[in-house]
Amino acid sequence: DGGITQSPKYLFRKEGQNVTLSCEQNLNHDAMYWYRQDPGQGLRLIYYSQIVNDFQKGDIAEGYSVSREKKESFPLTVTSAQKNPTAFYLCASKAQGHGYTFGSGTRLTVV
Amino acid sequence: GDSVTQMEGPVTLSEEAFLTINCTYTATGYPSLFWYVQYPGEGLQLLLKATKADDKGSNKGFEATYRKETTSFHLEKGSVQVSDSAVYFCALISNQAGTALIFGKGTTLSVSS
Numbered sequence: 001d002g003g004i005t006q007s008p009k010y011l012f013r014k015e016g017q018n019v020t021l022s023c024e025q026n027l028n029h030d031a032m033y034w035y036r037q038d039p040g041q042g043l044r045l046i047y048y049s050q051i052v053n054d055f056q057k058g059d060i061a062e063g064y065s066v067s068r069e070k071k072e073s074f075p076l077t078v079t080s081a082q083k084n085p086t087a088f089y090l091c092a093s094k095a096q097g098h099g100y101t102f103g104s105g106t107r108l109t110v111v
Numbered sequence: 112g113d114s115v116t117q118m119e120g121p122v123t124l125s126e127e128a129f130l131t132i133n134c135t136y137t138a139t140g141y142p143s144l145f146w147y148v149q150y151p152g153e154g155l156q157l158l159l160k161a162t163k164a165d166d167k168g169s170n171k172g173f174e175a176t177y178r179k180e181t182t183s184f185h186l187e188k189g190s191v192q193v194s195d196s197a198v199y200f201c202a203l204i205s206n207q208a209g210t211a212l213i214f215g216k217g218t219t220l221s222v223s224s
Contacts, residue, residue, distance in 0.1 A: 033211050042200060042216035043155075050209045058208060059112075090155065094210055102155040 006103035023091035032074035037088040113138040113205040117215035134201035142203040144184040
């Protein structure tokens with residue numbers, strides 16, 4: 001079955017460390033997105049990519065980086081520059097003319 | 112930039128009560144509008160959508176009408192059930208961020224029997 005896979009489901013990171021969250025889709029969708037979810041803040045857009053080898057900053061890109069070397073993959077790196085990285089991270093994808101598909105999310109905790 | 116404002120929660124109702132969750136938006140043009148729902152411990156699911164003015168989206172007893180004159184997309188249900196307890200998000204497709212969805216902050220609904 002087609003879908004989006006985010007891994008791992010839970011991730012713990014020490015302060016000052018970079019960590020990469022995986023997002024893989026086998027839906028052949030061109031566009032992919034990363035959101036951050038905090039209680040009371042809704043989902044805020046971190047980065048998005050409309051096509052392979054191209055991506056754009058969203059509303060809260062500071063402290064994050066992404067790459068889009070393959071159509072099916074859109075990994076998100078949370079760098080040490082992100083001051084408050086503990087959150088729930090959601091990945092999504094979309095094909096033109098179709099709806100959005102969301103992953104099940106990764107919960108990142110800084111310890 | 113484009114934005115969505117929805118009523119703050121939590122909203123607490125008794126079973127069979129009427130539900131309204133207000134949502135207004137700021138955007139250029141007439142964006143497609145959505146309501147998503149997140150049940151406890153689960154991912155995000157599309158509840159309903161409307162793509163042009165005066166469209167009414169509906170699903171599972173929920174309805175929302177796209178009102179361009181008031182830039183609103185309020186969610187309503189005539190009789191809520193305990194199983195409707197969840198977080199509800201209003202969203203639009205932003206012309207300023209490719210085809211990314213821009214979400215409101217979410218409204219938590221708690222229904223008791």
